[in-house]
Amino acid sequence: MNRPVLLLEAAGPESGHLARTAAASGRSVHTVTTTEALAGYSPALRGLLAGTFTTDLGNPQQALADTVAYARRINAAAVLTTNEYLTPLAAHTCALLDLPGNDPAAAHAARDKAAMATAFTTAGVTAPRTHTIATPAMLRARFLRPGMRLPVIVKPADAAGSQGVTVVARLQDADTAWRHAHTAPGMYGGSAGRTVLLQQYIPGREYSVESLTQHGRTTHLAITAKTTTRGTHRVELAHTLPAQLPPAVEQAIHQETAKAVRAVGIRNGASHTEVIVTPTGRPYVIETAARIGAGHIGDLLHHALGINPWTALLDIALGRPARLTPGRRHHATVRFLTSPAAGRLTAVTGLPRPGPDTPLVRLRVRPGDPVGPAHTNAGRLGSLIVVSPDARTTAARAAQLLDDIRVEVEPHSA
Structure with a gap:
């Protein structure tokens, strides 16, 4: 009998792919998640899972102890995740269970950008100069004085999906950028008090x-x-x-x-x-x-x-x-739909039907939902994939399909 697979968080498109692949191969699939995330699981996802275990994923020590205990209880053959926030937990769990995984001593550097910058410097990786910024005053006093080269990047050390990232092109925007990074939303650890980084802007x-x-x-x-x-x-x-x-x-x-x-x-x-x-x-x-x-x-x-x-x-x-x-x-591209204005979505028209050259057409929103110009990746409305044997045909087909799509928004009243 095949031993089960344990996913650290089963929500999300990538985790869904993994869960379906494991189940199709004859493996039962279990997940470690939080009570809040579990409440949002779809009926289809719940039906796919053989077992769920909830813990406080914002408490690394508790989460590790609980995850290792659950993995041993079900005799897991593999522990893996597609969730960036949980990659250190996966590395430490695999090490304790003697399963294939990443180096637990270095796993923090794959999650925290301040530790990552230090690791890159040590390893001789060509990377932007990065500094930790404790306060907005420090940002202005040390790095954004008149005459300094702009733009620069201000971002949180441990967020993902472009959350809290600002390209600062004007000195007067420094304080807002620091606060944006410091309070950026994230998973499992709250949103306030994040470490803020200043990073060299690389044109290209x-x-x-x-x-x-x-x-x-x-x-x-x-x-x-x-x-x-x-x-x-x-x-x-x-x-x-x-x-x-x-x-x-x-x-x-x-x-x-x-x-x-x-x-x-x-x-x-x-x-x-x-x-x-x-x-x-x-x-x-x-x-x-x-x-x-x-x-x-x-x-x-x-x-x-x-x-x-x-x-x-x-x-x-x-x-x-x-x-x-x-x-x-072959060549493949995904194009994301965004809102032209802030307001209430009334319709999305002109979407293509899924087919051999458009294997995925997906909307994340419905009429009546509030929408606005995307400031992070989470603000995108949907996506479509185009595939063909050559790059030029793929690009031309994607452009044609996007031209046919209309996102209709009822703007907010003044």
Whole structure:
């Protein structure tokens, strides 16, 4: 009889993929979550799970003790997560159970950007200069005096999904940016009192590297080109893979990413590394997360390259050889829908039907919901995936579909 798989938090699209993959392989699936999160599980997700256990995931010591005890009770064969906030818990749990996982001594550096900056410096990773900022006054006095080069990035050390991140282009915006980072919402640990970082702004094109590591050996599956909004708050509007880059630039990105993955102790599992490539072709690693990329990047890998990342993640967690050889060489993109104004959503029209070249069309909102311009990734309204054998056709088809979609909003009254 196959031993069960334990997911640290089953909510979310990526966790759903993992749970369905494990169940389809004959594994029963259990989850560790919180009482609040469990209340929001859909009937379909509840029906998929063989068992649930709730604990205080904001209390690391209690969560670790409870998770290890539950894993032993069910005789779990694997413990894994797609939730960035829970990657340290996964590393420590796997270490105590002698299961494939990441280095528990370095796992904090894959979650906390201040610790990550220190680890990058030690490992010689090309990365932006990063400083911890205790107060708005310190931000102004030490770094944002008249004549200093702007813009700069102000962000929380431990949030995710662009929460609390500001591109500061004017001195008078410094205090607001610091408060925005200091009170950024997060999971499990509250929102107030976050460590605030000042980071060097690197001009250039943004990419991410999707990688899987097994027994300390990393395979880079694809480089993803990103399209983001401009201005004070940057929101990802599109992911496209595989990116088309000169071989020398691609090699440089892979080299820096490999150093970053090692620096934060990723030994077994996925990594999602954000990189800026300057106009001269030099890559800077912004950050590395010990998880698969969100925003349907796993779906893009599957549709473009024929690699099933969910099966690969499960194989790695079970200690079995992962199959990472591409089965096809197509191109795929995801485009995100955003609201043109703040108000009440009245309709979304012109959405395509799912089909061979549009395998996913998804709305996260319904008529009557309050909407507004996206300031974080969580503010996006929906998404669609386009796939075809070549990059030009994929881009043209995605642009055509977006032109046909209308997001209708009843603005807030004055």
